Amino acid sequence: MAGVLVFAEQRDNKLKKPSLETVSEGRRLADAMKTDLSVLMIGDDLSGLEGELARLGADRILKAMEPRLRFYAPEAYARAAEEAVRRLDPDVFLMPASAMGKDLAPRVAARFRAGLASDCISISYEGGALAAKRPVYSGKAIATMAFGTVRPAMATLRPNVFRVLAEPRPGKGTVEELSVPFEEKHFRSRVTAVQAESGSTLDVAEADIVVSGGRAMQGSENFKYIKMLAEALGGAVGASRAAVDAGWIDHQHQVGQTGKVISPTLYIACGISGAIQHLAGMSSSKVIVAINKDAEAPIFKLADYGIVGDLYQVIPMLVEEIKRIKG
Amino acid sequence: MKIAVAIKQVPDTETKIVIAADGRSIDESNVTWVVNPYDEFAVEEALKIKEARGTGEVVVATVGPARSATALRTCLAMGADRGIHVNDPAIVAADPVGLASALAAAIRPLQPDLILTGQYSVGSDNRQVGVMLAEMLDLPHISVVTKLEVGTGDAARIVAHREIEGALEVVEAPLPCVVTAQKGLNEPRYASLKGIMAAKKKPIEEKNAAALGLEGTARGEDGAAVRIAKLELPPPKKGGTILKDDMEKAARELVRLLHEEAKVI
Numbered sequence: 001m002a003g004v005l006v007f008a009e010q011r012d013n014k015l016k017k018p019s020l021e022t023v024s025e026g027r028r029l030a031d032a033m034k035t036d037l038s039v040l041m042i043g044d045d046l047s048g049l050e051g052e053l054a055r056l057g058a059d060r061i062l063k064a065m066e067p068r069l070r071f072y073a074p075e076a077y078a079r080a081a082e083e084a085v086r087r088l089d090p091d092v093f094l095m096p097a098s099a100m101g102k103d104l105a106p107r108v109a110a111r112f113r114a115g116l117a118s119d120c121i122s123i124s125y126e127g128g129a130l131a132a133k134r135p136v137y138s139g140k141a142i143a144t145m146a147f148g149t150v151r152p153a154m155a156t157l158r159p160n161v162f163r164v165l166a167e168p169r170p171g172k173g174t175v176e177e178l179s180v181p182f183e184e185k186h187f188r189s190r191v192t193a194v195q196a197e198s199g200s201t202l203d204v205a206e207a208d209i210v211v212s213g214g215r216a217m218q219g220s221e222n223f224k225y226i227k228m229l230a231e232a233l234g235g236a237v238g239a240s241r242a243a244v245d246a247g248w249i250d251h252q253h254q255v256g257q258t259g260k261v262i263s264p265t266l267y268i269a270c271g272i273s274g275a276i277q278h279l280a281g282m283s284s285s286k287v288i289v290a291i292n293k294d295a296e297a298p299i300f301k302l303a304d305y306g307i308v309g310d311l312y313q314v315i316p317m318l319v320e321e322i323k324r325i326k327g
Numbered sequence: 328m329k330i331a332v333a334i335k336q337v338p339d340t341e342t343k344i345v346i347a348a349d350g351r352s353i354d355e356s357n358v359t360w361v362v363n364p365y366d367e368f369a370v371e372e373a374l375k376i377k378e379a380r381g382t383g384e385v386v387v388a389t390v391g392p393a394r395s396a397t398a399l400r401t402c403l404a405m406g407a408d409r410g411i412h413v414n415d416p417a418i419v420a421a422d423p424v425g426l427a428s429a430l431a432a433a434i435r436p437l438q439p440d441l442i443l444t445g446q447y448s449v450g451s452d453n454r455q456v457g458v459m460l461a462e463m464l465d466l467p468h469i470s471v472v473t474k475l476e477v478g479t480g481d482a483a484r485i486v487a488h489r490e491i492e493g494a495l496e497v498v499e500a501p502l503p504c505v506v507t508a509q510k511g512l513n514e515p516r517y518a519s520l521k522g523i524m525a526a527k528k529k530p531i532e533e534k535n536a537a538a539l540g541l542e543g544t545a546r547g548e549d550g551a552a553v554r555i556a557k558l559e560l561p562p563p564k565k566g567g568t569i570l571k572d573d574m575e576k577a578a579r580e581l582v583r584l585l586h587e588e589a590k591v592i
Contacts, residue, residue: 099492
């Protein structure tokens with residue numbers, strides 16, 4: 001048997017959007033390879049999720065279930081993924097490049113001494129060869145990765161890049177329980193609690209729209225302007241390294257080379273000059289807007305749209321106008 | 328407590344990337360090399376743990392060409408006790424599995440209680456080697472850690488905070504364990520002049536594939552399960568629409584453009 005295998009991450013028995021994107025891309029790839037798509041879920045409940053996976057093209061759905069899998073445990077999840085690989089012998093194994101996928105994929109790849117291309121922005125199958133493109137040097141260059149002969153060829157897919165098809169072709173959707181011989185040692189490292197960040201729960205890496213503040217914020221209190229605009233747009237709050245290093249906002253929000261590398265549909269940089277460090281983290285955003293007092297700021301070179309002006313004056317006007325058109 | 332720290336020498340994050348003539352790597356002629364910033368958090372955490380206990384040893388290990396010795400020296404100047412430099416053409420160009428195997432072979436004989444490394448190396452951006460190292464050493468791991476508490480005594484455990492999407496996970500594991508460091512874990516110290524002088528006398532052990540028992544299995548680039556076939560710069564962006572002067576008009580126009588032209592709001 002061969003085919004494409006996708007790990008679909010769920011938390012609290014909900015499939016995460018990056019997982020749906022990865023399943024959709026897995027379907028496309030399986031079609032290109034003229035093969036089947038299998039989807040692996042790991043967790044404690046996993047009820048009622050099969051329909052959506054089948055609708056997105058899953059031919060086979062494997063469920064590894066057990067109460068201790070409620071929270072992520074790297075070695076137990078890796079053991080389940082290993083079992084799925086041994087069972088199906090897939091040519092390709094995809095995971096979302098989520099926090100969980102980025103943690104799990106290297107464990108599994110090492111177990112099979114397999115090649116893993118991280119955080120890919122495209123994946124293709126041409127002339128019998130699989131190739132994946134991924135940003136390196138934080139997006140300052142794009143690498144095309146080629147795989148050797150070890151199977152499965154593995155890749156994690158960057159969130160927000162691959163589309164969830166609006167009208168997918170459904171798969172066969174056969175559901176099987178995957179029995180995994182778990183041992184105590186598979187739970188050596190395990191999550192004991194998940195604490196939501198106070199305030200916003202929308203993460204910059206997952207959001208479609210990100211509004212970021214930089215050095216011009218001058219202090220933590222002025223981030224309310226960024227939050228105001230982000231809220232009006234239903235987006236997440238980001239920040240430059242300067243703002244994070246100054247202690248105005250938590251590192252979770254940092255966009256850039258030593259923060260998060262993101263590709264939202266819309267990125268609005270407010271009072272961010274556009275140091276190479278920052279550009280590296282957001283240059284693959286689909287539409288970039290810059291608001292900055294300095295007309296010479298490097299961020300304008302990358303911007304699709306920009307306003308040369310004072311953000312404290314401009315943002316309230318933007319918020320009002322957005323509310324009007326959304327009204 | 329014996330702590331091993333795996334580090335890597337990487338181009339400074341401000342480096343302008345120029346593609347080399349081979350079309351698969353970067354031109355290194357104008358690159359300033361530094362210790363990977365995330366590895367600095369790992370070194371700092373190791374030193375803090377050793378200092379808090381007043382006893383122990385911090386060993387830094389790297390895989391890389393001759394220039395990488397400078398990065399090890401920087402870590403020794405911060406306060407690490409000794410270095411291990413894996414330098415072998417059969418390993419240096421390896422894929423993440425190959426690199427992790429070499430690091431595992433270098434670190435295993437130390438029998439460390441804790442292994443620290445950066446959550447990823449800037450540049451290659453693979454985010455693989457730390458976790459793979461744990462797998463090869465058959466140890467548990469906790470990745471992307473912003474807070475770490477290491478227990479004492481027999482059957483000591485660690486508790487860590489790990490960043491995930493919009494939340495943090497509290498993770499527990501027994502020692503020995505591999506932990507990968509995220510920004511926020513600590514503030515890495517600068518090497519003092521005294522530290523720099525002392526580092527010159529600290530030992531760095533060089534090892535090749537044969538010394539690590541990897542002869543024949545170290546597969547270099549030829550045997551890589553994944554490799555860079557092509558490296559290119561992202562396509563340049565054409566100039567955008569920049570609005571100025573009348574702010575009220577500019578704000579209205581921007582929202583209209585985003586709504587009607589770009590169709591993103």
